[in-house]
Amino acid sequence: MKYYDDLRSYIDALDDMGDIMHVTREVDGDFEPSAITRRSYEIQSPAPLFHKVAGTEPGFRLFGAPAGLSSRADMPYARVAMSLGLAPGSSGPAIVEALSAARLQPGIPPVRVDSAAAPCQQNILRGDDATLDRFPIPFAHDKDGGRYANTWGTLIVKPPDGKWVNWSIARVMKVDGKRMVGLIVPSQHIGQIWAEWVKTGEPMPYALVQGPAPAISCVSGIPIPAHADEADYIGTLAGAPVSVVRAVSISLDVPATAEIVIEGHVSITRDCQEGPYGEYGGYLGEGSSAQPTFHVETITHRDDPIWPMSVTGRPTDESHTLWAMGLAADALTYLREANLPVTTTWIPEDSTVHWLLVVVPQNWRELLPGVSSEELSQRIGEVLFKTDAMVFIPKVYVVDDDFDPTNLREVVWVLSTRVHPVGRRVVFDNQRVIRLPQCYDEAEYVAGLGAKVVFDTLQSKRHLHASFAQGYPEEIRQRVLDNW
Incomplete structure (x- = not known):
């Protein structure tokens, strides 16, 4: 270094x-x-x-x-x-x-x-x-x-x-x-x-x-x-x-x-x-x-x-690399100070700082006995939406740690298969918003207030992936790699 x-x-x-x-x-x-x-x-x-x-x-x-x-x-x-x-x-x-x-x-x-x-x-x-x-x-x-x-x-x-x-x-x-x-x-x-x-x-x-x-x-x-x-x-x-x-x-x-x-x-x-x-x-x-x-x-x-x-615009420029990492670090710091189990936080660069992923460890239920995934999502939102940095971010996804949050292909797979169409989300109304995010209507911009949401995508039971890494015995995988 x-x-x-x-x-x-x-x-x-x-x-x-x-x-x-x-x-x-x-x-x-x-x-x-x-x-x-x-x-x-x-x-x-x-x-x-x-x-x-x-x-x-x-x-x-x-x-x-x-x-x-x-x-x-x-x-x-x-x-x-x-x-x-x-x-x-x-x-x-x-x-x-x-x-x-x-x-x-x-x-x-x-x-x-x-x-x-x-x-x-x-x-x-x-x-x-x-x-x-x-x-x-x-x-x-x-x-x-x-x-x-x-x-x-x-x-x-x-x-x-x-x-x-x-x-x-x-x-x-x-x-x-x-x-x-x-x-x-x-x-x-x-x-x-x-x-x-x-x-x-x-x-x-x-x-x-x-x-x-x-x-x-x-x-x-x-x-x-x-x-x-x-x-x-x-x-x-x-x-x-x-x-x-x-x-x-x-x-x-x-x-x-x-x-x-x-x-x-x-x-x-x-x-x-x-x-x-x-x-x-x-x-x-x-x-x-x-x-x-x-x-x-x-x-x-x-x-x-x-x-x-820096010439800002569609991904990926400094807004989606450095600034997004800084916002993620801010969120990580506050969540850990609140004693919430968090593996990492990440803002996918292609989300243009509109998504925050909060990744929790597999044993989070042991660390928070009696707490449901919805209650955990509620606590996460209560901590984050009080911070100044979250004024930029309207959507938070609470996710398991069984994928790579920096790999957009894996992010899209996880969100498309685990976000419920209408349920398992905690909505926070009347949150502070500014004009830089593109998703609100004019009345919300004028009022400076709008809704924000935490999506609970946590699995009640971990499912094995139909993938090379998880879909085959180790000796078969090694033989394939040795002969690739």
């Missing part, structure tokens, strides 16, 4: 295993990089690294699909695993376990270094020179409201009292060279911090970091408890503190090895239209909303910087 403390060493490692596609011809600055990246997800090709983007300075590069599925069929989750410092062959459930386990360990706070030791400040742009127009920011999708300056970068903010620091990913659209507009959701941590600045009447300082250590991007996109610093959690994953440096113009620390850092302040009113944007559910966006303006004041960057991007 190896922790990559900057984006470049991670890209080199992917290149060594044949998982980088070098695009050396010039691509346009509008749609071509995104179209190539989107196709790379859909055919599971190596991640594209664009060396020449029209309209930007020589040496400025774009990097697509940083945590999509690997082109290596023998290690599909390698990009996520390597980003987090895990072995490239790690399974999905192993990654979920690692993310959950790190939440239970003491955090390792970051260490501040001098600016001379911070590659992110090799170049400092102020005033009119600090413009987004210098950088290769393409349109992600044809129907988007603008060029999205943040799809895989980390936003850093802290409340006025400075008691905690939040590192997160939120979509941010470029308005012009000096302005962006970002989606600030009140229930999310960045929204809670922004609301505190609104109360003071002062604009919120922010840093938008592009291309930090891959683990920083990953952890910025997954849920951890409020008032816990992502930097400390990343230190736990890495086994060493994250190196940070004081930003040039604001009182925030930023990752020292980042490619690009944009500094400025966020307005305290929703004064600019953001969207639409093609989201993780797999549909092009429609409509826009008023959101706060991110004013660009200072930009620092490494020599020949690399701007990473």
